[in-house]
Amino acid sequence: MRIGELSKRxxxxxxxLRYYEEQGLLTSSRSDAGQRHYSDAxxxxxxxxxxxxxxxxxxxxxxxxxxxxxVPGDLGVAEETFTAMMRERDRIxxxxxxxxxxxxxxxxLIRANSRHRAExxxxxxxxxxxx
Numbered sequence: 001m002r003i004g005e006l007s008k009r010x011x012x013x014x015x016x017l018r019y020y021e022e023q024g025l026l027t028s029s030r031s032d033a034g035q036r037h038y039s040d041a042x043x044x045x046x047x048x049x050x051x052x053x054x055x056x057x058x059x060x061x062x063x064x065x066x067x068x069x070x071v072p073g074d075l076g077v078a079e080e081t082f083t084a085m086m087r088e089r090d091r092i093x094x095x096x097x098x099x100x101x102x103x104x105x106x107x108x109l110i111r112a113n114s115r116h117r118a119e120x121x122x123x124x125x126x127x128x129x130x131x
């Protein structure tokens with residue numbers, strides 16, 4: 001299939017698909033006219049790449065992890081990708097801790113603001129000054 005068809009089937013822009021190729025995440029063959037052609041398996045590959053990007057992984061990390069899909073029987077590849085995946089999992093865990101801390105700090109501010117708003121709504125209006 002051509003790049004436009006892959007884009008339609010995956011919901012990923014042609015520009016992003018070209019970027020995936022530049023980063024070595026996706027491959028295509030070229031016609032004599034230079035048009036990209038993808039196999040049907042590219043749809044699943046793009047879906048996996050999107051999931052990894054959505055998880056916050058960089059293209060560099062994704063390029064390190066994808067070989068375990070491409071060469072599942074190679075122990076060296078399996079070890080290298082395992083290490084990369086564990087590093088990413090640790091990074092995500094740290095991000096979660098940071099997000100929880102940030103949410104908790106925001107909750108403190110929300111409670112303080114709610115009390116302040118309640119006090120303002122029950123306080124008498126400003127006193128008019130006479131001339």
